[in-house]
Amino acid sequence: MDITREQIDDLNAIVKVAIKKEDYSDKVDKILTDYRKTANIPGFRKGHVPMGLVKKQYGKAVLVDEVNKLLQDSLNKYLTEEKLDVLGNPLPKAQDNLDWDSENFSFEFELGLAPAFDVDLKTKKAITHYQIIADDKMIDEQVDRIAKQYGKLISQDEATQESEITGVFKNEEKEIENRVTFTLDKIKGKRNLGKFVGAKAGDTLELKTKSLFEDDHDLINYLKVDHDQAHDLDIDVTFTIDEINKREAAELNQELFDKLFGKDAVTSEKEMRAKIKEDAEKQFAQQADQKLLNDITENLVENTKFDLPDVFLKKWIQATGENNLSDEEASEEYSKSEKGLRYQLIEGKIINDNNLQVSYDELKDFAKKYVSMQMAQFGQTDPEDEVLENISARVLSNQEEAKRLSEQVMSEKLVNLYKEKANLKTKEVTYENFVKEVYG
Known part of the structure; x- marks a missing residue:
């Protein structure tokens, strides 16, 4: 087998795969021999069907199947060994004159290659990182709500x-x-x-x-x-x-404090207000971090310039879509997905350049915190570690859940990286003003 690559430009290439008879013949012969042992063909005893008849009846289908398997395996291996960062999947070039009666075959694939680029986190214009505080007005309202709720x-x-x-x-x-x-x-x-x-x-x-x-x-x-x-x-x-x-309204006394925060965790209205402020600002910090992540994402997509193999990607969308798309429809679909693709490449570059990884221990710890928060919503504020271990293990056994949580851990790592390296300016605001400023 011979695999060669023709580099069209920095973003496009053609891979040619030449398959000879010796590459597939042993495998095809073995499968046909096994077919001969089990084939039920009228007029012949099982295991005594002439090989010529087996080849006539099954040979072409087996040949096509084995060549295609060999083709995909060898192509994937080549892309891995050559460390080619491809976008989408290789697209086979049309071969209307392919002769399956021939002994040797040649195939060509178009490749769309990921561009080389650098990411600069130190943007010229500083990005706002909000620090949201729980002011006295908000705490007063929360205390009032709690008193009425338990009244x-x-x-x-x-x-x-x-x-x-x-x-x-x-x-x-x-x-x-x-x-x-x-x-x-x-x-x-x-x-x-x-x-x-x-x-x-x-x-x-x-x-x-x-x-x-x-x-x-x-x-x-x-x-x-x-x-x-x-x-x-x-x-x-x-x-x-x-x-x-x-x-x-309920009286702000020890009985109410114990109901809200657990036995003797809070012993006065002053401590209650401090706990409300602490808990609120933890939640606000998550919203501020999400806003920061969104803003930096937008900034990076806008200001990190690189070309993409547009023509290839539009053809790939046409080839892989559920419905047959016209050139115009494929261009429209590409326009919708281009921004997301650009950020995937930028994010991947940032992760690789900064060696960001999610270890299993980190994922497990995050899952336990996630389970603990879910349980707290139902009044279970102090679950045993063994219970958390068992439930989080079940959560992580679900591949989709594990992927979702892993993405959240990576988002946290990216936010922490941006706080360390990006050009940020801190702005302290109340939650009310944050909502007005950010969401109108």
């Missing part, structure tokens, strides 16, 4: 602005019928609020959904409509009141 419900004869209302929203045309509970501070505008204040259990209110709630997204839960419907939804609904309650 007592006191039944009321009629609704006031501080009331918690339970009832059923209905709209027959849209097939809406949903029982919900909400506080009246979610209602938007004096006119809407006036319909609730003074109402009693059993009353049915006629309402319009447009501008009914301070946040349109509340309609998703309260009316069971999807996200797109919730925005600018303008329909008539009725709301029949079942219950009216006022929630009396």
